[in-house]
Amino acid sequence: MAFNTIAGAARALRDGRVTSVGLAEQVLERTSMVEAQLHAYLTLDTDGLMAAAARADEDLAAGKDLGPLHGIPIAVKDNMTTRGMETTAGSRILSGYVPPYDATAVERLRDAGALIAGKTNLDEFAMGSSTENSAFGPTRNPWNTDRVPGGSSGGSAAAVAAGMALGGLGSDTGGSIRQPASLCGVVGAKPTYGAVSRYGLIAFASSLDQIGPIAHRVEDAALLLDAIGGHDPLDSTSYPGEIEPSGARLDGGLDGIRVGVARRLGGADAVEPDVEAAFDRTLAAMERAGAVTLDVDLTSTEQGLSAYYLIAPAECSANLARFDGVRYGLRVDGATTEQMMSRSRADGFGPEVTRRVLLGTFALSAGYHEAFYGQAQKVRTLIREDFARAYRQCDVLVSPTSATTAFPLGDRTEDPLSMYVSDVFTIPSNLAGHPAISVPIGLDRHDLPIGFQVMAPALEEAVMFQVAAGVESLAGFDTTVPFDPACGLRGGVR
């Protein structure tokens, strides 16, 4: 039998119903059948995975049990450094780069006994919402290969959904874990800012970036988050205090939970009717399970998209200054150092990254700094205050994760703004620094998955996962991707 949940595989490993080598073989066999259609991995470490799986089995047999991730194959987004394994961030400028160190999140996965199956595709430097901005070609959605998987963590979401790993890591700057999880029908969580170390995460926008888990089940996502989270002296923005384990209250249910309904979060309009209907059905079921719903006013989040598209490019233009053809990565020759740098960067960065570097450089330049970046930071304060007011009345906020289900490849690539609007529901949590999770709740009329977002106050992951587990159980959604070994994954209009 095939295992697609971490908790289920962990139990089977200890019952002797499967071995870690068996899990690795299962993942590699599925990958060999669907990867040509999906392109979820940039690097698949077949030999490393099999060797690590054999060691995991020996350890377990010898009584050395590292916990629920022991011997479980995990996929890691290719913007986290992996010692000795190529790490490109989906960019030509880092093609061939082999980091000399592990990101803290990766190191903690290894310490917890997890096996790194490989590195997954992403929009270049995590900038995008469809994984079409990868320098190495797009990833496709396992539910329908004519559709995008979302992004920027589209490779991890597609790999997990299609059974090419039992769990994955993504990073989320404006929705890059939650939106692809929603579009691929899996669970994806962005933790509180600072809950997971960013050491070794190739920086995009430092005040917004956060690493988080992608998995089939809420419980699995909590297991992953609790393994990678916690203070790290190597990241000065990592939260130094204790946080209640994410999985501490998974069986808590929904009775008495106060749920703020943020139907128009971020000024969202044009929510697809099937998405809206599934959202309403879930809300009604939550009420029947004892939750109390109320409407909340988050008017200032209507400016979230604008604030985000000033703050994120500004921080990106500063962070990406390090790619200069001197210490690592692509170099294009020039007569002077400056010419060499300017040519290396122009050749190495794709169009979306170039656009954001230019936008950010302008927004920070003399004479415009206060009107754009400064104003965006003040609006960020107003958004945080709106959230704080809402959380005086309720325990969690809920909204759709994405206004639409997976869209066709090429649909939004010509008009940058149409792509940016994809993240209208997810951006406010990044600006506020709060945790948020997407849970799959059903399919639309085209058999494409629909996601439900649960948001919570900073450091309240345990409550968020409790509500998410409640929603998951009410929805009863089967995350298994339709797959016919003879014909592969489905594509085209059905």
Add this chain to the structure above:
Amino acid sequence: MAIEIDISHVARLARLELSERQLDTYGRQCRELLEHVARIQAVDTEGVEPTSHPFPMTNRFREDRVTPETVLGHEEVLAQAPDTEGPFFRVPPAIEED
């Protein structure tokens, strides 16, 4: 609001050597995006403090000591460089000759 961008100047600041055609395209796209996000300027932020980080952050000091577990040797540091000479990164001339 109409926004004027000297896109070649911005590209120079960002160290991006772009063709005239690329400058035209990126200049137009950046202008359109800025005109869209400029609506943020209508928000009344009188007396509002800016947020630079989601949490109040103060500088955290740590002991100044060598951490062998995070410090790389010369060989590892230079291993990924496009051009080196001895223990150094090598680049084209930084100062133009007269």
